[in-house]
Amino acid sequence: MGYERFIGQVEDGYAYLTEDELKHAKVKRVKTGDRIEINDLKGNVYLTEVLEITKRYIKCRIIEKIKVEEEDFRITLYQCMPNQLSKIDDIIEGVSQLGVYRFVPVISERSAVKTKDVLKKIKKWEKKALNSIKQCKRLYPVIIENPVKLEDIKSDDEGKFVFYEKEEKRTVKEFLDKKLKNVSVVIGPEGGFTEGEIKILQDKGFIPLTMGKNILRMETAVITGICQIRFLFD
Amino acid sequence: MGYERFIGQVEDGYAYLTEDELKHAKVKRVKTGDRIEINDLKGNVYLTEVLEITKRYIKCRIIEKIKVEEEDFRITLYQCMPNQLSKIDDIIEGVSQLGVYRFVPVISERSAVKTKDVLKKIKKWEKKALNSIKQCKRLYPVIIENPVKLEDIKSDDEGKFVFYEKEEKRTVKEFLDKKLKNVSVVIGPEGGFTEGEIKILQDKGFIPLTMGKNILRMETAVITGICQIRFLFD
Structure with missing residues (x-):
């Protein structure tokens, strides 16, 4: 091989x-x-x-x-931090292999972690991202950004989505014909978003989507979310 | 909640x-x-x-x-066994949460495990499946079958697919309008399939699909594969 x-x-x-x-x-x-x-x-x-x-x-x-082909679409994943940051250790590899371009840790209301805890982890996540590209043949590792607060998220991408557990109907399927080239996606913490947070994100142009009816544990939810967003590209 | x-x-x-x-x-x-x-x-x-x-x-x-809604589609996952069976321990929960109906362990050429090793694991996997339904609100746990050899796979489902690393073009997107109600999907072992195995599966009616260009580690590949198959339903 x-x-x-x-x-x-x-x-x-x-x-x-x-x-x-x-x-x-x-x-x-x-x-x-x-x-x-x-x-x-x-x-x-x-x-x-x-x-x-x-x-x-x-x-x-x-x-x-x-000759290497880089994918010509860009996903920025805004991932709300879980209380156990080690869960992120386990998903960075999958995030990288699924071609996420930027990973932005997000501090939201229902996560108990602090910015400084996340900052301590970034070196480790960068190392994991770097190692994973040898295996999956990406050209560059996923860029790990410094953490931001949910209310400070700012994106000019063509597509902006947030997976929201209370959204019942709208799925990525509605956007399949949009031919988007770059997408920002927000994935919530384990406790979910507050209604105020969803309001803030909607004001910034993020569209709530459902991932499906079942409740997924965080690791599965992140991979599933990215996988669904990838459907928006070709 | x-x-x-x-x-x-x-x-x-x-x-x-x-x-x-x-x-x-x-x-x-x-x-x-x-x-x-x-x-x-x-x-x-x-x-x-x-x-x-x-x-x-x-x-x-x-x-x-x-009142509980059960999903009205059925996915049977034929999962080729990795050499480290503990990797399956880690994905059973995600498999269950993503609504897989039956999980069939498959012994294929490029996996060193034996039927008896898999049989020893089944109780543990069943317990994990049972536990996961409390969290994800499914009615029944995923059914864990006894292992079968790849050549003995037999499915009458409307959709039959195999994710194959050498398939370059065909994706689930081609089948989005088929309105399938039940699908069998085969996911390979870490070393991939032999060409003989793909031939056998094709003779049984399984259509090779690609998951995308990147090489995914097993845990990510399984969740991604199921997530793509779920797109075939509504």
């Missing part, structure tokens, strides 16, 4: 793995002469051949540039 | 919680006079009032029968 992919830097026509990626390649038992793929995080992926393995780096010869 | 829901039995006009559900109610600090909902697993849910709490049972007066 293709070559192992790593994240590296290109300098003077060669590609290098250093630090974490060097360690990672050694764990994966990469040897001189092996072929590996290297993503430079600047929009390029190269097929390379390992030339030299030292304590500080792995040096690779670039064989060719690999 | 409504009353706590338990699973119980109705006898002589009263509803009873026993054994695990009795323990569970005590953990939840249910008291005499409290209102709780009781699902009898025979298609009925009752609003009740707790009359008596003993060591062996909790006895409740039935106040009224609650």
Whole structure:
């Protein structure tokens, strides 16, 4: 199923793995002469051949540039924080694999976490996002933003939606023919939104949608929500 | 957000919680006079009032029968087993919450697990399924079947699909206007299907679909797959 992919830097026509990626390649038992793929995080992926393995780096010869298709739609996920932030640890990978472009942690009324708790987590989430792109072959990891308060959400995207447990009828199906190129979606915390919060979001242009009748646990709800939004693209 | 829901039995006009559900109610600090909902697993849910709490049972007066809507479509999920069966532990809840009717573990070429390993897990999965319906308000838990070999899959459903990593174009969107009432869907193991397996499934009438371009980890793929199939219903 293709070559192992790593994240590296290109300098003077060669590609290098250093630090974490060097360690990672050694764990994966990469040897001189092996072929590996290297993503430079600047929009390029190269097929390379390992030339030299030292304590500080792995040096690779670039064989060719690999054609990669990036999706041409952008989802920004405004995710209200659960009380247990470790639940987010578990969904970042799925969020990234489903092609979410930006992930914005949201502080809402019914979540007990504070901005500073979320800030402490961001490094970890960024690392998870970075690791996941090697597996799912995205070019860039999902961008993890600093947390915002629900009332400070601001989006100019063509589509703006909020999954709301009290919305009974409207589903994404109503918007299938809109050919949207960018969408912002707000997903609530486990306790749901207050009516005041929905009012605030509606004033900002967010349209309430239902995910379906059943009550989903948070991890399932997030993946389901993104999956439904993806239907708006092709 | 409504009353706590338990699973119980109705006898002589009263509803009873026993054994695990009795323990569970005590953990939840249910008291005499409290209102709780009781699902009898025979298609009925009752609003009740707790009359008596003993060591062996909790006895409740039935106040009224609650109207519950069951979904009128049926998804059978044929899930190829991963090498780590504990990954299934983590998805049963989501599978149940997304309204899957039957879950059939499948032994395929690229999974190292054996039928007997899967059989050992079924009790645990059934328990997880049963617990999840209290939260998501389904009437019945997802039915967990005994494992079958891929070549022995047999389905008469109106829609038969298999998510296949080498299928590039066809998505569920092509089938949106079919008004299907029951669908069987096969989701592969982590290593994917062999070409021989896809041939076998196609001969049985299963249509290969793509989930999208990115490679998803198993947990995300299963939820995404079910979510896409649900789009076929209303």
